[in-house]
Amino acid sequence: MDPSTLKFFVFTTKNPYDDEAWTDPFSVSNSGAHIDPDLFWDDDGKAYIASAGIYLQSVDLSTGGTGQAVDIWNGTGSPHSEAPHVYKKDGWYYLLIAEGGTEPTHRVTIARSRHIFGPFESYSKNPILTNSSKNWWGVALATRGGPNWEIYHMGGGTVLFPAKWEKDQWPVLESVRGHMKGPQPRPNKNVPGSGAWVGSGDVVNFEPGSQLPKHFVHWRPPPNRAVDYSISPKAHRYSMGLKASVANLTASAGYQPTDGQTFVARRQAHTRFQFSIDISVSLTRPSQESGLSVFLTSHQHITLSLFMPQNSRKGPQMRLQTIAFGKPNITAPDTVMMSIPKP
Structure with a gap:
């Protein structure tokens, strides 16, 4: 991919639960062609973007202008320092990142500093992997399958695990296991927003006037979603019409993501399930x-x-x-x- 095409985009809204309330994106300078942008707001209201590398730069979200990207930490020596997130707690700036890529050496490491641009001190016990009710939680990338990543048909999934973060101390994360114990809150479906619940089944008949379910996804953004995926067209009620793309799922060496790839999917949520399509x-x-x-x-x-x-x-x-x-x-x-x- 041409590095000059790697841009940051920001969407804004006053109601994140309403799809129609989101603005069109505006671009933010990304002269270093970085990836994995993450926003952080300091106590004084100033905003910053952390990105893979690990780089940090100030950003004006009203104009899209940015300051110079500063290399603030290169991790603990593993390749692919990425996915940064900045926390401020007890007067410290904590920088949490991922290292090792998405292979078996994947790990989470952390550093901290009294100043937003560092220098950052690495935690001596790296790598680490531990709400309003004063219970800290961590999320991690994990796979269902194995051993040694030989079978992982569901790819990387997100797991929730308990954590402890005492005042002025480093966060301590529990090990991720198949069976976890922790102060889990009671299930509550009285929450804002719309869409299907994670793990629930689907019966989709594409009724006239309906839309593609929100949890259905594409491999590449459709060039024209309304045309490529037509719901209940006049000649074929209670169906979805698909406009064929030139590229199949494997594509080819000359394929560009902007070419389009007709594919609609539902993320797998269970290792065992039944499904059918007509x-x-x-x-x-x-x-x-x-x-x-x-x-x-x-x-x-x-x-x-x-x-x-x-x-x-x-x-x-x-x-x-x-x-x-x-x-x-x-x-x-x-x-x-x-x-x-x-x-």
Whole structure:
């Protein structure tokens, strides 16, 4: 990706629960082509952006102008210092970051300083990994599967775990385990906002006048969502019409995210579940495809689809295909082609 295209964008709202209340984005200077921007407001009202590296710069959120980006900490020596977040507690500025990328060496480290731009002192017990009711909580990236990241079909998920943070001390985080204990608050569904509850099931009929559910996602932003994903069109009520993209889920070397990629998904929330979809499709050209996918990335997914092969004399076929690029010691199963079962 061209570093000059990496920009920061800010959206604002007075009501975060209302989709229509958010403003259009305005850009913020990112001359260093950094990633993982995180906003921090100091006690005097001044705002700052921390970004991967780890860099910090002042920002004027009324104009989008920024000060010079300062390298404030490079972590503890692991690669990929990123995802910073600044806390201010007991007169200290605490800088929490991630290191090691998203592989097995992933870790969380912390440093602190009396001044916003440092120098920052690294915690001697790094890496660390411990509400209004005075209970501190931590969140971490974790996977369901294993061992050694051999199987992780749900990718990285967020887990909640207890923490302790005494006055003037460093935060102490509990180890993340399969079964956790802590002062969990009682379930409460009397909260603002709308949309599906995490973990609940779906029955989506695409009723006339409805919209795509808020928790349905895309792999790339649609160039024209209303056209590419039409809900209950006149000729096909109670369905969603999909406009085919040139690129399939694996895409190609020349693919650009702005080209669009027709794909709508729901994040997997359970290791065991049942689901079904109804598809009505007309395949008339070689390589046309429509179906479903267990999808992690363009390089790692499993698809079950109706597919028009190059030799289309037999018409559309059913194809089961596994894509597993970039993972060492992993051999993907052979692609399976078969006739479409008759109803």
